[in-house]
Amino acid sequence: MDRKKTLRAGALAAGTALIMLMSSPAASALNRDDGDDPGPGLSVAETLGLFVLTPLVAFAVIAGLVVAAEKKKS
Template identity: 55%
Template sequence: MVNKNALRAGTLAAGTALMMLLSSPAFATGGDDPGPGLSIGQTLGLYVGIPVALFVIIAGLVIVTDKSRKKPQD
């Protein structure tokens, strides 16, 4: 019988290898035109604002839907 952990590790290794082969540089386009850069506001919004907003939303949903603090009715 095959160990489940070994099967999972093999599946993960095969999946990772497949993804690396599919994303090899041979399939990449030229990449000569990087486009315009981001402003400071756009950069902060993208890399700071959105993650903080997602954290607040997820934390809020967890707090609102938490049932462990509710006391049973007598």
């Protein structure tokens, strides 16, 4: 009996996820809206700097501040 309920819940979750993915706004991202004025694209270096280097630097700064604060307490 529990197996039936589990399968039913899994099927419901999968169906819901599929419907959400199919109706997401990203699916119609190729259709331009009135007044849409996208800027120039990012180069590979700009993309890596923005999405890789910046978070790593922020993490290092926060970790450094935490370590410095812990050393002051000791």
